[in-house]
Amino acid sequence: MKKALITGITGQDGSYLAEFLLDKGYEVHGLIRRASSFNTDRIDSVVNNSDNVNLHYGDLTDSSNLIRLVKEIQPDEIYNLGAMSHVAVSFESPEYTADVDALGTIRLLEAIRINGLEKKTRFYQASTSELYGEVQEIPQRETTPFHPRSPYAVAKMYAYWITVNYRESYGIYACNGILFNHESPRRGETFVTRKITRVIANISQGLEVCLHLGNMDALRDWGHAKDYVRMQWMMLQQEQAEDFVIATGKQISVREFVRMSAKEAGIELEFSGEEENEIATVVAVDAEKAPAVKVGDVIVRVNPKYFRPAEVETLLGDPSKAKEKLGWVPEISVEEMCAEMVASDINKAKQHALLKANGFDVAISKES
Numbered sequence: 001m002k003k004a005l006i007t008g009i010t011g012q013d014g015s016y017l018a019e020f021l022l023d024k025g026y027e028v029h030g031l032i033r034r035a036s037s038f039n040t041d042r043i044d045s046v047v048n049n050s051d052n053v054n055l056h057y058g059d060l061t062d063s064s065n066l067i068r069l070v071k072e073i074q075p076d077e078i079y080n081l082g083a084m085s086h087v088a089v090s091f092e093s094p095e096y097t098a099d100v101d102a103l104g105t106i107r108l109l110e111a112i113r114i115n116g117l118e119k120k121t122r123f124y125q126a127s128t129s130e131l132y133g134e135v136q137e138i139p140q141r142e143t144t145p146f147h148p149r150s151p152y153a154v155a156k157m158y159a160y161w162i163t164v165n166y167r168e169s170y171g172i173y174a175c176n177g178i179l180f181n182h183e184s185p186r187r188g189e190t191f192v193t194r195k196i197t198r199v200i201a202n203i204s205q206g207l208e209v210c211l212h213l214g215n216m217d218a219l220r221d222w223g224h225a226k227d228y229v230r231m232q233w234m235m236l237q238q239e240q241a242e243d244f245v246i247a248t249g250k251q252i253s254v255r256e257f258v259r260m261s262a263k264e265a266g267i268e269l270e271f272s273g274e275e276e277n278e279i280a281t282v283v284a285v286d287a288e289k290a291p292a293v294k295v296g297d298v299i300v301r302v303n304p305k306y307f308r309p310a311e312v313e314t315l316l317g318d319p320s321k322a323k324e325k326l327g328w329v330p331e332i333s334v335e336e337m338c339a340e341m342v343a344s345d346i347n348k349a350k351q352h353a354l355l356k357a358n359g360f361d362v363a364i365s366k367e368s
């Protein structure tokens, strides 16, 4: 039975990857952080239903912990998905972001080396399209130069190159998946797609009145996390370690994702105004689907507090290498993904609305 260690197992990708590896017959080990409240929601069902998942307390900032865990587990594969993964937050916490995202990667690679596992343990690094930042070429491929635009992306650039360096220096099977944005109903609530589907769902059920966003012109190449974790595993099953771009090859704007999500929830929107004054007004509504919404309601506004000190305006990946060498193609379209996310968030919003209607106190988190 192969053993895999996943950092970031409690996150979006970690939870899908754990399920995927268990299906493949792996013994899965996951690093979890001690928190003041439960932080294992995304993996509770898989942990409760399998004897092959083992959770270990630890942190990417704690070398001795990582060295000991790698020694005890002797993993065949390590997936380094753990990170302070929010680009906007990295401007608030740049040093911590570097510690976790950049140095955390070298700590893990050193744990492999210190334990003499260079020939046994394969290493996957969660690299990112944010490396391209101010894009130098459209679409972006493995050979496109990097120009990171945030403390997060700069930290991930160190992680990218140290992974390449340990492959070249010590012969470790170490590779980077340069993944473009990928989403799902399990996406963190403050990333833009999930914020949109969550707040639109709440608005449709009368729990919130307006969605406040930053730059709606931003263009992203959005795929589904389920498709992308499959590729993370595929990358570790080759003869030679190599880096791959994982993307859909299509892009849409944040505004288009808002329009698509609202339509899924039975709401037709018209956008007007520019930049900080842009709004979206309801022009038609399916009263059965969105009982709390009326024609003429303004349900989307721009709030400059969500603008970033430096923005990544456009990202579009070229996944040809992954297709040619690994036969990987994404199976879930952005439209299907959006529909799945809206349905999931409407389900949650309906539960909250029902509780509220029956006199229970329901606090809707405004953290965004």
Ligand code: NDP
Binding pocket: 007, 008, 009, 010, 011, 012, 013, 014, 031, 032, 033, 035, 039, 058, 059, 060, 061, 080, 081, 082, 083, 084, 085, 086, 100, 126, 127, 128, 129, 178, 179, 180, 181, 182, 183, 188
């Ligand atoms: P999430 O934010 O959902 O998950 C991040 C995970 O990292 C969580 O399990 C979190 O734990 C854990 N973590 C955070 N800080 C530490 C730390 N100090 N020590 C140990 N673990 C820590 O991210 P995703 O699942 O979306 O992304 C997975 C990886 O892929 C990340 O590295 C991200 O940067 C990268 N990536 C993501 C893309 C995307 O579009 N989703 C695209 C490209 C790259 P906790 O639950 O306790 O907070």
Ligand code: GDR
Binding pocket: 085, 086, 087, 088, 127, 128, 129, 130, 179, 180, 181, 182, 190, 191, 192, 193, 195, 212, 213, 214, 215, 216, 218, 219, 220, 254, 306, 308, 311, 312, 313, 368
């Ligand atoms: P990103 O994702 O920064 O690409 O990083 P995010 O969803 O946060 O932003 C995408 C784009 O939407 C714009 N935007 C907003 N973003 C957020 N979060 N909240 C808003 O209100 C809002 N309004 C507009 C942003 O400015 C941006 O242009 C994600 C993370 O998962 C990273 O870890 C990963 O490496 C990259 O994707 C690829």
